Amino acid sequence: MSTMGNSTNIFWQESPVGKLERQKLLNQKGCVVWITGLSGSGKSTLACSLSRELHTRGKLSYILDGDNVRHGLNKDLGFKAEDRTENIRRVGEVAKLFADAGLICIASLISPYRKDRDACRAMLPDAFIEVFMNMPLALCEERDPKGLYKLARAGKIKGFTGIDDPYEPPLNCEIELNQKDGVCPTPSAMAEEVVTYLEDKGYLQD
């Protein structure tokens, strides 16, 4: 019997089928690929390309995209610091469930604060792969596919990451993606880099 947060008198219910059995069924190891970076840095594009590549190889993945999760589970949250922290905490918990189910969970969120990403990493020992989209702000701002940087520069959005809200880059991420000679690698080249990492670390077999 234990107490967790506001819940008292709760008991852990074991499942008859374990994680290892699920992984064997899927011939892969559950893990979380956590993609972090500025708005417009290419997180969703990489998540989609990676998910497609894994699917082609017969590997089961699922994308948790910040924008999408904010349409449902996290629609009560905004962009002030404590809301972003709660956003990341909830997505971290959901990602942990997906990884336990045996899936390669691809979480794609700005996740601007280091302590929040590190808290997710702590929930997933040996199964958290942090991918940093290290693209210059100028590139993201030039892309501005949703017109949000323009609104932020005009003062019409307050607390926009990279403009008037901080982004704390990872200190020890597993994969860092950046421009080469001022050119951004293609989405499929970036996905390939992540797939190679997953392969090398044994995640693509049980």
Ligand SMILES: Nc1ncnc2c1ncn2[C@@H]1O[C@H](COP(=O)(O)OS(=O)(=O)O)[C@@H](OP(=O)(O)O)[C@H]1O
């Ligand atoms: N103030 C502010 N700052 C940053 N981003 C903003 C803001 N307001 C709205 N948006 C849009 O929300 C998307 C980011 O949501 P996330 O859940 O990934 O953000 S966070 O991790 O909680 O910081 C982000 O999507 P991406 O462009 O895909 O990153 C924006 O479209």
Ligand SMILES: Nc1ncnc2c1ncn2[C@@H]1O[C@H](COP(=O)(O)OP(=O)(O)O)[C@@H](O)[C@H]1O
């Ligand atoms: N590797 C890339 N090369 C060229 N353009 C890209 C690349 N990745 C993303 N883009 C473009 O940049 C813009 C932002 O990408 P997106 O994936 O939506 O970023 P984020 O999810 O980080 O906000 C989109 O218009 C997308 O087509």
